[in-house]
Every structure is written in structure tokens, then in C-alpha cells.
Amino acid sequence: MGIVDRWLLPDGVEDILPSQAKRLEEVRRRLLDLFSTWGYDYVIPPMIEYLESLLTGTGRDLDLKTFKVVDFLTGRTMGVRADITPQVARIDAHSLNSDGVARLCYAGTVVQAQADSMLANRTPLSVGAELFGDSTSKADTEIVSLMIESLKFLGFDAVHVDLGNVDIFRQLMSGFALNTDQQELLFEAVQRKSVAEIGEHCEAFGLSEGDTFLLTQLPGLTGSNSVLERARSLFKAHEGILASIDNLQQVSDTIACRFTDLDVYFDLSELRGYAYHTGIVFAAYVNGSRSVVAKGGRYDHIGQVFGREARGATGFSIDVRSLTEKVKLPEESRKRIWVPEVPTGEEDSLWQRIKQLRSEGYIVVESGQPDGFDHHLDFLNGQWQLVSGDK
Amino acid sequence: MGIVDRWLLPDGVEDILPSQAKRLEEVRRRLLDLFSTWGYDYVIPPMIEYLESLLTGTGRDLDLKTFKVVDFLTGRTMGVRADITPQVARIDAHSLNSDGVARLCYAGTVVQAQADSMLANRTPLSVGAELFGDSTSKADTEIVSLMIESLKFLGFDAVHVDLGNVDIFRQLMSGFALNTDQQELLFEAVQRKSVAEIGEHCEAFGLSEGDTFLLTQLPGLTGSNSVLERARSLFKAHEGILASIDNLQQVSDTIACRFTDLDVYFDLSELRGYAYHTGIVFAAYVNGSRSVVAKGGRYDHIGQVFGREARGATGFSIDVRSLTEKVKLPEESRKRIWVPEVPTGEEDSLWQRIKQLRSEGYIVVESGQPDGFDHHLDFLNGQWQLVSGDK
Numbered sequence: 001m002g003i004v005d006r007w008l009l010p011d012g013v014e015d016i017l018p019s020q021a022k023r024l025e026e027v028r029r030r031l032l033d034l035f036s037t038w039g040y041d042y043v044i045p046p047m048i049e050y051l052e053s054l055l056t057g058t059g060r061d062l063d064l065k066t067f068k069v070v071d072f073l074t075g076r077t078m079g080v081r082a083d084i085t086p087q088v089a090r091i092d093a094h095s096l097n098s099d100g101v102a103r104l105c106y107a108g109t110v111v112q113a114q115a116d117s118m119l120a121n122r123t124p125l126s127v128g129a130e131l132f133g134d135s136t137s138k139a140d141t142e143i144v145s146l147m148i149e150s151l152k153f154l155g156f157d158a159v160h161v162d163l164g165n166v167d168i169f170r171q172l173m174s175g176f177a178l179n180t181d182q183q184e185l186l187f188e189a190v191q192r193k194s195v196a197e198i199g200e201h202c203e204a205f206g207l208s209e210g211d212t213f214l215l216t217q218l219p220g221l222t223g224s225n226s227v228l229e230r231a232r233s234l235f236k237a238h239e240g241i242l243a244s245i246d247n248l249q250q251v252s253d254t255i256a257c258r259f260t261d262l263d264v265y266f267d268l269s270e271l272r273g274y275a276y277h278t279g280i281v282f283a284a285y286v287n288g289s290r291s292v293v294a295k296g297g298r299y300d301h302i303g304q305v306f307g308r309e310a311r312g313a314t315g316f317s318i319d320v321r322s323l324t325e326k327v328k329l330p331e332e333s334r335k336r337i338w339v340p341e342v343p344t345g346e347e348d349s350l351w352q353r354i355k356q357l358r359s360e361g362y363i364v365v366e367s368g369q370p371d372g373f374d375h376h377l378d379f380l381n382g383q384w385q386l387v388s389g390d391k
Numbered sequence: 392m393g394i395v396d397r398w399l400l401p402d403g404v405e406d407i408l409p410s411q412a413k414r415l416e417e418v419r420r421r422l423l424d425l426f427s428t429w430g431y432d433y434v435i436p437p438m439i440e441y442l443e444s445l446l447t448g449t450g451r452d453l454d455l456k457t458f459k460v461v462d463f464l465t466g467r468t469m470g471v472r473a474d475i476t477p478q479v480a481r482i483d484a485h486s487l488n489s490d491g492v493a494r495l496c497y498a499g500t501v502v503q504a505q506a507d508s509m510l511a512n513r514t515p516l517s518v519g520a521e522l523f524g525d526s527t528s529k530a531d532t533e534i535v536s537l538m539i540e541s542l543k544f545l546g547f548d549a550v551h552v553d554l555g556n557v558d559i560f561r562q563l564m565s566g567f568a569l570n571t572d573q574q575e576l577l578f579e580a581v582q583r584k585s586v587a588e589i590g591e592h593c594e595a596f597g598l599s600e601g602d603t604f605l606l607t608q609l610p611g612l613t614g615s616n617s618v619l620e621r622a623r624s625l626f627k628a629h630e631g632i633l634a635s636i637d638n639l640q641q642v643s644d645t646i647a648c649r650f651t652d653l654d655v656y657f658d659l660s661e662l663r664g665y666a667y668h669t670g671i672v673f674a675a676y677v678n679g680s681r682s683v684v685a686k687g688g689r690y691d692h693i694g695q696v697f698g699r700e701a702r703g704a705t706g707f708s709i710d711v712r713s714l715t716e717k718v719k720l721p722e723e724s725r726k727r728i729w730v731p732e733v734p735t736g737e738e739d740s741l742w743q744r745i746k747q748l749r750s751e752g753y754i755v756v757e758s759g760q761p762d763g764f765d766h767h768l769d770f771l772n773g774q775w776q777l778v779s780g781d782k
Binding site: 111 | 399400401402403404405406407408409412413415416420423425427428429430432433434435436437438439440441444458459460462463464465467469471478482486487491492494495499500502504505513514524525529530533645648649725727738739742749750752753754755756757758759760
């Protein structure tokens with residue numbers, strides 16, 4: 001390959017250059033500082049670990065997204081993390097292993113062998129929060145509130161939230177005697193919201209008219225608050241499903257009260273992360289854009305696969321890069337000062353002056369082109385003085 | 392593998408738990424903020440990229456340290472970065488491609504397939520600064536000064552700096568007619584500081600008595616400032632080597648003037664990063680510890696391999712994790728507040744009160760065990776009041 005090609009980056013892989021990098025760092029800090037005031041403790045899981053622990057309880061999607069490498073020391077396969085949430089769940093289950101409620105947060109790059117779409121970034125910066133040890137709606141409400149507050153805190157007024165609960169579909173399916181292939185086909189049909197396909201499958205699998213009706217109604221259960229009433233009347237014979245609907249109601253009532261101008265959309269056939277999630281699932285959008293900037297849900301089973309008792313788990317993550325450009329941040333207000341050649345014998349006085357200016361918040365640059373600065377230093381009357389404009 | 396094994400991490404791979412993670416984040420922010428006042432712009436190179444660009448001009452060591460993965464989209468080999476400096480040099484050469492002096496800094500995790508030692512961390516957090524477009528001693532002085540200032544800024548008083556210049560050995564070798572294998576053998580003998588081996592090789596390779604003398608003297612050129620005088624007299628016939636010694640003299644004179652209590656040790660046979668470095672090399676230690684916490688050097692050639700004109704390049708990186716435990720940071724001063732169950736109808740007043748307290752810097756926790764808090768909220772006389780101690 002020629003010299004010219006050497007600097008080409010793979011598709012979905014990018015350098016983040018100064019102006020953007022500075023914004024991203026600012027967003028990262030604001031989010032971690034906000035999480036901290038909610039009692040979330042920062043943890044840093046490693047970039048690589050054994051594949052078993054990285055993929056445990058997570059499903060095939062994450063497996064396909066995970067780059068595998070061999071550990072030279074042991075010959076075992078490691079993965080480069082494509083998701084941080086399972087790592088944080090492992091930390092909760094083992095490294096911390098506290099009995100009560102645990103609140104953890106993180107900020108780190110993940111690497112995806114396959115991106116979600118052609119244009120998607122394959123090394124997103126993921127900042128998120130996870131709440132363990134509380135299986136109630138209160139925990140879901142806290143997590144959804146923190147997600148919305150994060151976006152509000154970054155200056156987004158128009159926040160849109162999608163709410164669903166994968167346990168509705170799971171409970172329905174558990175009532176049918178279907179094999180794995182049949183379940184998979186129905187899952188795909190519901191995910192595509194194809195009522196015709198759902199109906200065909202139901203007939204082929206010999207489901208009752210009543211069950212078929214419930215399944216074909218599912219894709220239509222989308223929209224505003226009234227969806228929950230319609231769902232309650234549809235599933236009035238399913239106690240477990242009514243509890244899942246109550247969970248959605250409690251979360252949505254509280255966030256509607258906490259955040260005015262919030263735009264909430266229910267979708268009871270949303271099955272995102274079905275292999276992984278066990279209850280409520282949610283996604284957030286800002287500024288009318290159709291790309292998800294934050295998402296999450298409940299995933300109660302994960303503690304068990306790490307050898308711990310079943311333990312509530314709910315959380316969200318923000319794709320920081322996807323929203324950094326949209327965030328309004330204050331302009332750089334610090335002044336830039338250029339430093340000229342030093343007259344012999346004045347090195348020390350100059351150094352002391354520069355140190356002082358830097359500690360006062362000035363940006364002081366010691367060499368390079370003397371253009372585009374707010375001030376320069378000049379040695380006048382035996383002193384280093386700040387002079388306006390370029391030298 | 393059993394459930395119990397799932398959470399084991401590979402050797403040299405660790406979770407960073409809350410107390411340590413908080414310190415690490417604080418150190419990271421302080422360093423980036425300091426770099427910013429020196430005019431260094433933050434950039435974020437990607438975690439993965441094509442192997443050619445990642446390893447270009449870097450030598451075999453880095454190749455062995457780099458995990459390789461195949462890009463599903465193109466079938467080409469990518470590497471997980473084991474070093475960020477070559478990426479920043481690529482950004483300088485291509486993504487920015489400015490003519491003058493460029494100052495860039497970074498903070499990110501690197502992943503090492505093989506660690507430097509059995510006990511070393513394989514996913515260190517590397518925070519560093521690079522100065523491009525200035526081949527003079529002034530640039531080296533700025534970079535070494537910034538490295539020392541970084542450590543002082545973190546509260547380390549006792550900073551020890553090792554200084555060397557790989558160009559002394561390189562210039563000596565360029566004067567001999569030796570093949571690659573012979574050069575490699577001499578390089579290894581010098582790196583081991585084995586005078587006897589150097590002598591044997593010189594005899595076997597038919598080097599003159601004078602050249603043998605110079606090479607065998609090299610390992611002894613270690614110690615304080617007087618080493619430079621001895622080196623000047625030894626290499627008085629080598630104009631190029633005298634210039635390399637002058638470079639060391641200028642850097643060491645300036646840092647001695649800028650930083651009092653600095654402990655500088657010269658080692659003119661230090662060949663760390665020989666494949667990569669082209670001039671001065673340096674390493675820093677703190678608190679009398681023998682492990683390097685920061686290191687760097689000049690690497691002028693790298694712009695060329697990225698298809699750009701030869702361009703000065705010098706920089707350093709800090710292994711943040713290796714020094715975080717030693718840093719003295721202020722204790723957490725924020726108070727923690729516990730929130731009880733909400734009486735019906737008071738959800739909104741509670742939420743407003745919590746928001747206010749969080750914005751004032753309190754940590755407010757909404758559920759979990761009400762133990763170990765500084766205050767709790769209580770609804771008394773129709774108001775949410777802050778009460779000292781646990782509920």
C-alpha cells in the first residue's frame with residue numbers, strides 16, 4: 001500500500017479533532033458530575049476481558065459486534081468490549097458485591113466490529129448509569145429521570161422518550177406451547193410490526209383465536225398515554241402483563257410530573273434488546289432528530305449468570321458523540337498570550353510570569369507563529385508586560 | 392467453564408473501582424486542564440485503525456504489543472492501539488496538516504497484548520502531549536518542562552528525571568561499516584551496558600581502537616551534569632554528536648533553572664525506543680519509586696512516513712494509573728442526603744427540593760439503605776427539611 005493510503009481510517013472510525021474533542025470532553029465531564037450528585041459512583045471496567053464474562057447473558061447481537069483476540073498468556077479468547085453495561089453488572093456482582101442498592105456510572109469507548117448501520121460510528125463514547133438491587137418501578141423511574149435530566153442538563157429542551165416493556169411479549173409467549181423456531185418467527189414478525197405475518201404464523205402454529213387477536217393487536221399499541229388503558233382492557237385476564245403495564249404507568253406518570261414539555265410515546269411491541277432486557281425499555285431523542293441519543297432498560301437476570309442471587313438491574317447509556325454537536329456550550333473565554341524570544345538573563349523572570357498567567361487561566365504559548373493571539377508578553381522597563389494584540 | 396470462573400479477569404487487566412476511579416478521573420482532568428493552559432489542543436484518536444497506519448515508523452516492539460483484528464467490512468487487518476503517540480502524529484500530518492507549530496494532547500486507554508513486565512497493567516490510561524513542527528532544543532525543553540510541571544501540579548515534590556539522547560549512538564554507528572546483524576548485536580550490548588561484550592563485538596567486527604574506546608566508554612557516561620563535559624571531550628571530533636550533547640545541555644540547564652529540587656540523571660547509552668526516537672529521550676520518577684510514571688522523547692521522522700515533509704516531533708506521556716495512588720487529592724467534602732418515601736401529593740415539591748440540593752452540590756440518593764448519610768430529608772410542617780444524620 002502506498003504512502004497516501006496509510007492515513008486512511010476504516011469506515012465508521014474517526015479522529016475527533018480539537019474543536020469537537022473539547023466539546024465532547026465538556027459533555028463527558030458534565031454528565032459524570034451530574035451522575036455524582038445523584039449518588040452514582042464512577043467505575044472504569046477494562047477495555048478487554050475474557051469473552052465468557054463479556055458476553056454472558058447478552059445474546060447474539062453483542063457477540064457479532066465484539067472483536068475477538070487471543071490472550072498470549074493463556075491462549076484463551078478475549079473480547080474488546082462492545083458494550084459496557086455487562087461489565088458494570090459484573091463489577092456489581094463480584095468486585096463490589098454489596099448487599100443493598102448500588103449505583104454505578106461509567107464513561108468509555110466501546111468498539112464495534114459491526115456497526116448498527118452503515119453510517120454509524122464503530123467506536124462510540126458511551127456514558128451511562130446503572131442501578132442494581134432494586135426491582136421496583138421506583139428504580140426504573142429514577143433511571144429514566146436521570147436520563148432525561150442528563151439531556152436537560154446539557155441544554156436540550158425538546159426531549160422525546162419512547163417507552164416499552166419487553167415483558168409483555170415474553171409473558172404472552174410463555175403461555176403458548178411453541179418451539180424455539182416458532183418463537184423466533186413470531187418475535188421477528190412482531191419486531192417488524194407486520195400484523196399479516198403475525199396472523200399467518202398464529203394460524204400455522206395453531207394458536208387460539210383469542211391469542212391470535214392479542215398478538216395481532218400488539219403492534220397497534222403505540223401512541224400516547226391512552227395506549228395503556230387499551231392494553232389494560234385487552235390483557236385484563238393476564239395478571240402479570242397488567243403488572244408490566246402498571247410499571248409503565250408509574251414511570252410515565254412520574255416523569256410527566258417531573259419534566260414539563262416532555263414528549264412520551266408508548267410502543268408495547270418494541271422488542272429492542274429482547275435477549276437481554278426483562279422489563280421496561282426506553283430510548284430518548286432530542287431536537288426532533290430521529291436518531292437515538294440515549295437508551296436503556298431493565299435487565300434483572302444478569303447478576304445470576306455471574307454467580308450471584310437474582311438482583312434487580314436497570315440503567316441507560318448516552319451515545320455522547322451523537323449529541324455533542326447539538327449541545328450548546330459557552331464559547332472559550334480564556335485569552336491566548338504569545339511569548340517572544342527571551343533576552344539573556346530574563347529566563348527565570350519570564351518563567352515565573354508565565355506560571356502566574358497560566359494559573360490565572362490564560363493560555364500561554366511559548367513558540368510558533370505569533371498570529372491570532374489576544375496578547376503578547378514584552379520585556380519593557382525591566383518587566384514582563386502583557387501587551388494587547390499580536391507581536 | 393463454571394459460573395465461578397466467569398468473572399475472573401485476565402492477568403494485567405483490572406476493574407477500577409469507585410474510590411480509585413474517582414482519583415483517576417480527577418488526575419485526568421487536572422492534566423488536560425494544565426495542558427490546555429500551555430496551548431495544547433485535545434484530540435481523540437480512535438481505539439482501532441488499520442495496522443499500517445498504527446504501526447508505521449514504530450518498530451517491532453509495538454507490533455508485538457498490538458492486538459490484531461480483521462475488519463469485517465474490508466477484510467483488512469486493524470490493530471487495537473497499544474500507543475497513542477503515532478496516532479497523534481498521523482493527525483498532525485493529515486487531519487490537521489497545519490504548516491506551523493502544532494501542540495496536541497490526548498487522554499485514552501491503550502491495550503497491550505504483551506505487557507512490559509509480568510506485573511504491568513495491560514490497559515493503561517495514557518495522558519500525553521506532543522509538539523510538532525519545531526526541531527530545536529526549545530521544543531524539547533518545553534515538553535520536558537510540561538512533563539515535570541504535570542507531576543509538580545499533581546503535588547509531587549520529589550521528581551527525578553533521566554535524560555539521554557539516542558542520536559549519540561546512532562551517529563557513532565553511522566560512521567562504521569557494519570551490517571544489520573552486527574549493528575543489532577552492538578545495540579543489544581550497549582543496551583545491557585556490558586562493556587566486555589561491546590569490546591568483544593568491536594574486535595570481532597574489526598573496529599579501530601579509537602572507535603572501540605568510544606563505544607566502551609558509552610555505558611559509563613551516566614550521572615550528574617559533569618557527564619556532559621566528559622562526553623564533549625570524548626566526542627570532540629564528532630560535530631554531530633557535540634550538537635546532540637548541546638541539546639541535552641540546553642534542556643537540562645533550563646529545567647534546572649525552572650524547577651528547584653529537581654533530580655536529573657544523565658545516561659548517554661540509554662537506547663529506549665531506539666527504533667522510534669531520533670534525539671533526546673527522557674523518563675520521570677516520583678517519590679523515590681523505581682517505576683517510570685512518565686516518559687517521552689523526540690521522533691522527528693514520523694511525519695514523513697505519513698506522506699508529509701520531515702517535521703520536528705517531540706512529546707511525552709504519563710501512565711496515569713501508575714501514579715494515581717500516590718497523588719494527594721482533597722477529601723470528598725460534599726454532603727450526602729437520603730430521601731425517604733414520599734407522602735402522596737408531595738412528589739412535585741420533593742423533586743423541586745432535590746433538584747435544588749443537587750445543584751447546590753449535595754449528593755442526593757433516592758432509595759436504598761438509609762445508613763451512613765450526613766442528612767436526610769423529612770416532610771415537616773408542610774415542607775421538605777434537611778435533618779442531620781440518618782433517618
